Amino acid sequence: MNKFNILYSGDxxxxxxxxxxxxxxxxxxxxxxxVDLNTIALMGxxxxxxxxxxxQHGPQKASPFKKVAAFTxxxxxxxxxxTPLPEDKFGLVAGCQNAILAYEFxxxxxxxxxxxxxxxxxxxxxxxRIKISKHYWxxxxxxxxxxxxxYHFELLSLLYEALAYRWNTDASYTPTI
Amino acid sequence: MxxxxxxxxxxxxxxxxxxxxxxxxKPLTLSQEPLQVRAFDNAAGGLRRFSSAAEIRAxxxxxxxxLVGVLSKDEQV
Numbered sequence: 291m292n293k294f295n296i297l298y299s300g301d302x303x304x305x306x307x308x309x310x311x312x313x314x315x316x317x318x319x320x321x322x323x324x325v326d327l328n329t330i331a332l333m334g335x336x337x338x339x340x341x342x343x344x345x346q347h348g349p350q351k352a353s354p355f356k357k358v359a360a361f362t363x364x365x366x367x368x369x370x371x372x373t374p375l376p377e378d379k380f381g382l383v384a385g386c387q388n389a390i391l392a393y394e395f396x397x398x399x400x401x402x403x404x405x406x407x408x409x410x411x412x413x414x415x416x417x418x419r420i421k422i423s424k425h426y427w428x429x430x431x432x433x434x435x436x437x438x439x440x441y442h443f444e445l446l447s448l449l450y451e452a453l454a455y456r457w458n459t460d461a462s463y464t465p466t467i
Numbered sequence: 468m469x470x471x472x473x474x475x476x477x478x479x480x481x482x483x484x485x486x487x488x489x490x491x492x493k494p495l496t497l498s499q500e501p502l503q504v505r506a507f508d509n510a511a512g513g514l515r516r517f518s519s520a521a522e523i524r525a526x527x528x529x530x531x532x533x534l535v536g537v538l539s540k541d542e543q544v
Contacts, residue, residue: 292518293516293517293518294516294517294518295507295509295513295514295515295516296514296515296516296517296523297514298507298509298513298514299507300507307520308517308520308523311520311523311524311527312523312524312526312527313527314524314527315523315524315525315526315527315528315531316527316528316530316531317531318524318528319527319528319529319531319532319535320531320535350507350508350509350510350511351510351511352511353511353512354511354512354513354514357514358514379535379538379539380535380538381538390534394527394530394531394534395527397530398515398526398527398530399514399515400514400515401515402515402516403512403513403514403515404509404512404513405511405512406509406510406511406512407512408511413512414512424537424538424540
């Protein structure tokens with residue numbers, strides 16, 4: 291069976307299907323009986339990722355970190371998920387459902403992602419999934435909840451990159467500065 | 468709970484400016500098979516690849532379950 295990328299699969303309908311499947315699976319696992327999802331807003335996110343990518347060379351030449359940063363910021367700004375997560379499980383961040391789903395989706399999308407490094411002339415696979423502490427996660431979710439694509443895309447891309455390199459040390463360029 | 472069914476049901480409740488819980492719009496049907504996609508030029512590297520919707524669901528469920536478990540304790544997310 292052919293494999294497809296979870297985003298930028300080559301077909302926006304497939305991308306939509308993938309994101310919906312992820313949201314559905316996540317919400318099912320946290321015992322939500324239903325989820326109100328604004329599919330028009332979600333389609334807007336995916337259209338933005340194709341046609342208004344916040345990187346001058348476009349999504350084709352964007353690293354996986356830029357791709358998930360663009361997804362996260364666009365998703366949070368569009369707020370497609372209208373139903374909060376269960377308060378008994380998520381406490382004070384239960385209302386940050388868009389930030390939480392966008393972050394978890396991004397982390398899972400980076401797990402196994404490939405970096406085609408022209409400078410090092412090789413493809414690097416991010417074998418290890420990003421992990422952070424509970425304390426860091428809480429602060430990060432609050433920060434992501436307030437992010438806007440135009441201001442935070444670059445910073446979030448660097449954050450994802452730094453977190454990925456922490457758990458995939460061979461993927462990083464040699465720190466020299 | 469039936470696998471996914473109740474959550475997907477929620478996908479149909481909004482269309483544009485419709486208020487919540489208007490059920491008249493068509494539900495979004497999630498196919499279990501990948502569409503025939505054309506290759507996207509992920510020249511600088513692509514995100515994780517999957518072979519089925521079920522595989523995506525399994526990853527999402529695992530992440531959610533792990534997250535909820537950790538949030539109730541003091542462990543790494």
